[in-house]
Amino acid sequence: MRAVVLVEGPSDRVALEVLARRGGMDLAARGVRIVSMDGITNIGHFLTRHHADAPDVRVCGLYDDAEERFVRRGLERLGVEVGPEPGRAALAERGFFCCSADLEDELIRALGPAEVVLLVEAQGQARSFRTLRRQPALRDQSLHDQLRRLMSGRSGGKERYAAAMAEAVPWAQVPAPLAGVLAYAATAALPR
Structure with missing residues (x-):
């Protein structure tokens, strides 16, 4: 596995899987896995687990506008510098893209x-x-x-x-956060 995309729930996972298929991105072949966390409040656990189990795997994800603090806190606990609050640009640079207000x-x-x-x-x-x-x-x-x-x-x-x-x-109208997280995961999934 080369990349893990953390998403809040099944709807986010389904949307990304459909878009990946439409864009010709074979997730399994590229070593990309989309993981539904059963709620954004679980992101700290998932970040810690993936960082400990596979530190070479690129971890990225989607989050809703109102949930930025959970993503920021989870990354900071791992020692990832995310800049001053609020700051979506710093999170996007680290592979975490904000849906405003949510996926729907x-x-x-x-x-x-x-x-x-x-x-x-x-x-x-x-x-x-x-x-x-x-x-x-x-x-x-x-x-x-x-x-x-x-x-x-x-x-x-x-x-x-x-x-x-x-x-x-x-x-051409795929929302920027969805396109962004797939592109971020795909760059990790390129052959080394």
Whole structure:
């Protein structure tokens, strides 16, 4: 193994796997493994474990905007200099890329809400989405935010929509954090 990409959960893993396949990057052949940590608060454990078990393996990852402190703290515990807070640029230089606000937000912006609604319809969820949009707590929210709520409302929804959006997003519009982490992992995966 040459690189490990740490992600918060299964939806991030699925999206990166779809994008890697679309980009012709055979992760297994390149020695790249995407690891779902079951929540960003576990990043310190995963960083320590991968650093101790395989110090030559390049470790990188994705994180959500509100979770930068966990990534920063985990890297600092390993003695990695990450610069003054806040500082996404320093984290990106070390292979950790921020999704603003999260993966779903990045992909919805890249595709546009109208295109994502078509994906919702293709998933057979149009009626459910119309019902969700009529709920008092969501009525006044933007279509973008209503779509994010739909994706997180049911078990497996985040993974299903992450895969569908990663498949549908035009290659030139792949969100920068997703493209960045795959490129970072790929440079570690080049033959030595």
